[in-house]
Amino acid sequence: MVGLRADSVRFSVDNQLAPGSARDGDQQLSPKFSLIAGPWAKTEFFFNAGRGFHSNDARGATAAVDPAPGLAASRGMEIGARTEWLPGLQSSLALWKLDFDSELVYIGDAGNTEAARPSKRHGVEWNNRWAPNKWLLLDADLAWSHARFKGDDPAGNRIPNAVDKVASVAVSVKDIAGWSGSLQWRYLGSGALVEDNSVRSYSSATTNLRVSRKLWRDAELTLDVFNLFDREVYDIQYYYESQPAGLPAREDRHVHPAEPRTLRLTLKIGF
Template identity: 30%
Template sequence: MLSPKLQLSYQASERLNLYLKSGLGFHSNDSRVVVQQTGREILPKAYGVDVGIHWKPVDRLLINAALWRLDLDQEFVYVGDAGIVEPSGKTRREGIDLSIRYQANAWLYFTSDVNYTIPRAVGTAEGEHFIPLAPTFTSIGGLTAELTNTLSGSLRYRFMDNRPANEDNSLHAEGYFLMDAVLNYTLGAFELGLSIENLTNAAWKEAQFETESQLRNEAKPISEIHFTPGTPFQARLSATVRF
């Protein structure tokens, strides 16, 4: 399978670069299916293009912004009842990505990545063209501080917005906002570290799927969200010796 790529870049100024990228590849989100099919008719083609800029408006600020589109000849959707993925037809994703890197001073750094996407099934009736569990709005970022030669730390966040859990968007997979923190103290070959996950102890759902279930007191099966609870507040201490 040929996967040609094309990239054009134009240096408009010392602080501004414009680019265009495009390419043809393939897509599969479940290797088990590929193995079962011995690779035949299960690696659908993927067509991508994005146009964007690298811009440095001031010395300590770097911005990358891009508009993009991705077309898949076949989308695979997880089926909770069977524990497999199944083909669901062609899909298209269009979106915008924004990345910011900022150095506030000699020891403090800020980063943020924001991604907005419109994922849709192609050739499907309006209102039934949502892609289950496809992210629509996500962001990661945080602050990193190098306080001294021996002390450093970071405060990071992760955000995912609510997203459709089925094709008609009647069920939603709940989004979340999480914060993690890390503090490291280094002295020669020794390093002590403190890592905290879910700093605010937020209640969140990790894996989420639309699945039918029926309790003993229910007259018929109900299609609802089944999920794995996300990690609660958790702190870890570590000690490292390098030699």
């Protein structure tokens, strides 16, 4: 399978702090290619490659000095296999690679992102979905990645906030005398917070629970319990210099705590 995607973006910025406005634009063609071979013994092999992008902040793309590209190109590929050879089990394993012409990095002092150096990533993903019977389902998704800026820099080449390991494991039951439920465990590994890897984020693990009851044909009551074990973890972590009022400036972690144990009750009625 082959494909071609065309993208065009236009920026218009009116500066309220200084007279004048700026306009700019960017375009990109992104070819795509997929090759799938099989199946043999309920197993197929695949290769995907293509070009993509991420857009940059309009203020950076229209800057008078050293403007960022409107669309920062990326090139990626993956090779892997999918199988249903074992009854009830769907499993896939993929090796992937991704290169960006420019990485987006969060600047805490300014409160926005800016275009940084080119980057490269590679990793492996393993996804599994097992249904041993019609009412039980188990999911397990595991991923590992290696992210670096290209080139050598005395300050280091780690990409801030790029975590190394991610995992999700869930068990679900469905339609047992009108009851359904699921329990999901999610893990986000540690990652560098600064380029030289001298400060790293804390890993986090949270568990979510869902229980639902079918009241009648078109009505269902659901209870969600987020952060079931009330873990004190962080959703977001950054490291930069700041200066609270009346205190000296210092470099430190800036975090957004995950919400404590939270309950949500939902009634869904169809008509």
